[in-house]
Amino acid sequence: MKPFIAANWKLHKLPSELGMWVEELKTALKSVDMERLELALCAPYTHLPALRQALEGSPIKLGAQDVSAHAEGAYTGEVAAPMLKDLGVYYVIVGHSERRAHHHEDDALVRAKVAAVHEAGLVPILCVGETLAEREAGQAEAVVLRQLGAALEGVTLEADTLVVAYEPVWAIGTGKTATDEDAQAMCRTVRGKLKELTPAAGDVRILYGGSMKGSNAAGLLAQPDISGGLIGSASLSAASLVEIAAAC
Ligand code: PGA
Numbered sequence: 001m002k003p004f005i006a007a008n009w010k011l012h013k014l015p016s017e018l019g020m021w022v023e024e025l026k027t028a029l030k031s032v033d034m035e036r037l038e039l040a041l042c043a044p045y046t047h048l049p050a051l052r053q054a055l056e057g058s059p060i061k062l063g064a065q066d067v068s069a070h071a072e073g074a075y076t077g078e079v080a081a082p083m084l085k086d087l088g089v090y091y092v093i094v095g096h097s098e099r100r101a102h103h104h105e106d107d108a109l110v111r112a113k114v115a116a117v118h119e120a121g122l123v124p125i126l127c128v129g130e131t132l133a134e135r136e137a138g139q140a141e142a143v144v145l146r147q148l149g150a151a152l153e154g155v156t157l158e159a160d161t162l163v164v165a166y167e168p169v170w171a172i173g174t175g176k177t178a179t180d181e182d183a184q185a186m187c188r189t190v191r192g193k194l195k196e197l198t199p200a201a202g203d204v205r206i207l208y209g210g211s212m213k214g215s216n217a218a219g220l221l222a223q224p225d226i227s228g229g230l231i232g233s234a235s236l237s238a239a240s241l242v243e244i245a246a247a248c
Contacts, residue, residue, distance in 0.1 A: 003221060003248040004163065004205050004228035006040045006063060006125055007235030008093060013043070015050045022054035025238040029245065034059050037228075037248040040091050041235075042125070045079050052088045063091035063125070066099060069112035071119065081120030092117045093230075094124040095151060097169045107150035114151050118161065125163045125207070125230065126151050128190070132170035140168070141189055148193050157194070159203035164190055165230040171210025173232055177220075183208045184223035191225050214243030221247055 013021070029039075042063030043051050052062055068078035084092060094117060095110035105113075110126070117124040128147040130140040144166065152162075166186050168178050178186075187206045194201035208220050209230030220226055228248070234240040 001159065001203050001205055001227060002036065002038045004038045004040070004207060005241070005245050005248065006042055006091060006093075006163075006165075006207065006228070006230050007241055008042045008065060008096070008209070008230055008232050009044065009047075009235060010065070010098070010232060011044065012236055013047065015047045018043075018047060018050045019054050021238060022051070022058075025060075025241065026058060028238050028242040032242060032245050037245060039245060042091065042093050045084075048084070048087045048089060061090040062088050063093065064089050065093045065096065067092045067094065067113055067117055069109060069116050071116060081116045081122055085120045085122055089122060091123050091125050091163070093165075094126050095147070096127045097129055097167060097172060101169075107147060110147070110151045111153060111155075114155060118155065123161055123163060125165050127165045127167050127209070127230070129165075129167040129169050129172075129210070135168065135170065140186065144186060144190065145193055148190060152197055155197075157198040157200060157204070159200040159205075163205045163207060164194070165207040165209045166190055167209035167230060169210075173211070175211050177211045177216050178208070180219040180223055183220055184225055187223065187225035212244060214240055214247065217244040217247035 040061040040063040042065050064084050068080045094113045099105045114124045128144045130143040134143045194204050205227035207228045207230045208226050212229040213234040
């Protein structure tokens with residue numbers, strides 16, 4: 001499996017800005033061998049049609065940042081996985097810590113969303129990670145294993161139908177990054193758990209996320225169980241995203 005860099009734009013950018021931004025990205029990516037890695041842009045729902053158009057002919061994949069647990073029905077305001085599929089989306093971030101914290105998403109809802117994404121033939125980027133308090137209480141591993149086990153309960157896994165992102169909550173958007181060793185240790189734990197669930201676990205891509213940027217990407221990406229990154233702040237500028245891609 002190729003290393004995988006996924007940009008998580010969160011609640012940033014306007015649809016009308018995308019054409020120019022993608023041109024900038026394409027120009028900057030000329031210095032990177034795109035055969036060596038996979039790149040996806042996870043954008044707000046409103047941006048997806050324009051982004052799809054701007055990315056036409058490029059190997060960069062389209063991603064969403066969330067999804068409804070329901071495929072259709074009377075759920076005002078929701079966006080369903082088949083709708084995303086119809087727009088050309090390939091990846092869907094599920095269970096991001098900001099959704100768990102600000103939108104009360106619990107393990108059961110995250111599991112239902114993983115199932116909805118699979119049902120539509122899309123690939124979830126399942127986020128797991130502990131808070132600072134949980135790490136300081138020595139519970140980091142237990143929390144991550146609980147989140148992972150709950151989200152994947154009853155799920156049939158293939159290496160190419162799941163991406164896991166280990167994102168320690170205290171490192172997200174804070175400028176604090178887990179050390180290469182700590183990130184590797186947790187990603188190895190995640191891989192161990194995946195191995196219990198599927199023989200294909202060796203090939204499931206496990207991303208690190210949390211203040212990854214050009215200056216720290218190479219060390220993190222060199223770890224044996226880290227297969228890429230989920231990038232927030234540093235993905236907003238084409239130049240800094242390409243710096244990370246170049247470190248793959
Ligand atoms: P960050 O965000 O790179 O800004 O820390 C990562 C994420 O939340 O996915």
